[in-house]
Amino acid sequence: MASVQFSVDASEISKAARFLAESIGKMDKISAIAMSKAAASAKDRLAADVFPQIKGGPTNWTTRGLRYWRADRDRLVAAVGWNYGDNSPTDIGFTPKAIGVPSGRYMEILSRGGDRSYKSTERKMRQAGLIRGDQFITPASGGVALNAQGNLPGPEYRRILSRIRAASGSGYNSNASGSRRSRSRRQKSDYFMMYGELGEGARFVAHRVGPGPKGGTGKGSGQRGRPRTVGYQRGFVPALFVTDQPNYERKFDIQGIAWGEYQRVFPNQFMSALDVEIKNLYK
Numbered sequence: 001m002a003s004v005q006f007s008v009d010a011s012e013i014s015k016a017a018r019f020l021a022e023s024i025g026k027m028d029k030i031s032a033i034a035m036s037k038a039a040a041s042a043k044d045r046l047a048a049d050v051f052p053q054i055k056g057g058p059t060n061w062t063t064r065g066l067r068y069w070r071a072d073r074d075r076l077v078a079a080v081g082w083n084y085g086d087n088s089p090t091d092i093g094f095t096p097k098a099i100g101v102p103s104g105r106y107m108e109i110l111s112r113g114g115d116r117s118y119k120s121t122e123r124k125m126r127q128a129g130l131i132r133g134d135q136f137i138t139p140a141s142g143g144v145a146l147n148a149q150g151n152l153p154g155p156e157y158r159r160i161l162s163r164i165r166a167a168s169g170s171g172y173n174s175n176a177s178g179s180r181r182s183r184s185r186r187q188k189s190d191y192f193m194m195y196g197e198l199g200e201g202a203r204f205v206a207h208r209v210g211p212g213p214k215g216g217t218g219k220g221s222g223q224r225g226r227p228r229t230v231g232y233q234r235g236f237v238p239a240l241f242v243t244d245q246p247n248y249e250r251k252f253d254i255q256g257i258a259w260g261e262y263q264r265v266f267p268n269q270f271m272s273a274l275d276v277e278i279k280n281l282y283k
Contacts, residue, residue, distance in 0.1 A: 003081025004042070004258040006035055006071075012267040017274060026277045028073040034269035035071040038262045039078040043068040045261035046080065050252050056148030062107070080258050082107045107254065116246045121157045128166035130193055131202050135242050143207040143239035152240075160205060160239065163191040191239060202242045210235035 008031045010018050021027040047066060051058045062082070071078040118126075118136060125131045139152040147153055161167040190208040195201065 003079055004255050004262075005077060005079040006039060006262055008035060008071075008076040009263075009266070010270070012263065013270050017271060020278070021270075021274050024277060024281065026274075028076065030270060030273040030277060031076055032071040032073045033273040034266050035076065035078040036068075037269040038266040039068040039070070039080045041265040042080045042258040042261040046254065046257055049257050050254065053252060055150055059147075059149060065107070080262075081254065107252075114247065116248060121161060124161055124166045125164075128164075130164060130166055131242055134245070135202070136245055137205070137240040138243055138246060140204065140238040140241050143209075143237040160191045164193055164205060192236075194236075194238070204238040204242055205240035206236040207239035208236050 010031070018027070021030050043066060047063075051063070054062070065083040066081070067083065068080040069078060116136070122131070122136055125137070126133050126135075131137070139146055139150075141150075144152050144156060158167065192206050192208070194203050194206045196203045
């Protein structure tokens with residue numbers, strides 16, 4: 001799981017300490033304080049154990065996505081983990097902002113393994129009829145520039161969707177037209193769909209590379225070939241492969257790390273909070 005919820009568990013607390021906390025009417029307050037501090041410690045432990053294992057290091061989006069949710073005396077529930085969009089623990093007061101791909105979605109895949117769900121890019125390509133509903137895409141390292149984590153940046157995905165006429169929705173520019181002006185602007189970064197034999201469907205999204213036409217050919221020249229004004233580069237390489245549903249191996253034991261740290265810290269924090277409340281009685 002990309003997030004772990006904690007409910008109050010006083011089994012590690014001595015009966016005497018529990019009786020004392022209840023007798024002064026502070027059991028819920030003390031528990032909430034201890035739970036919140038234990039959840040904060042679990043967050044730090046996840047950062048220390050998981051981030052160094054991420055290829056190329058965590059992105060700022062992943063780092064900011066890791067957080068913890070406090071408990072309070074009226075709701076003894078705490079949590080720790082990565083922002084999961086609409087599936088974050090909203091029942092304990094967290095309201096996510098609907099921007100970007102929530103880091104909890106891909107961190108959950110890394111923590112449990114299994115099939116990857118479709119991305120917005122794949123959904124738009126399916127809606128445009130470019131790939132089938134059961135097909136996915138994966139970047140080809142030789143055809144696009146990947147970041148340190150081995151991923152294709154979001155702006156390049158949007159550029160590709162515009163070029164292959166699949167762009168739509170908030171955050172996307174209009175689809176590239178076939179005008180001379182549009183072609184001249186995209187001659188150094190141009191994409192198109194490459195299909196296989198009849199019935200085989202899409203094989204990959206191609207990226208044009210290499211030199212452009214030499215000119216002196218095409219309509220009116222008396223020579224065969226494309227006119228130089230078209231501006232298309234001569235060669236191409238795969239940029240995005242069209243594949244079956246990707247499957248990932250489990251990378252991190254997020255739940256085990258979080259629970260281990262929480263259970264280690266909670267009893268000590270409970271006793272510290274109890275000590276503070278007792279001292280306050282005699283002030």
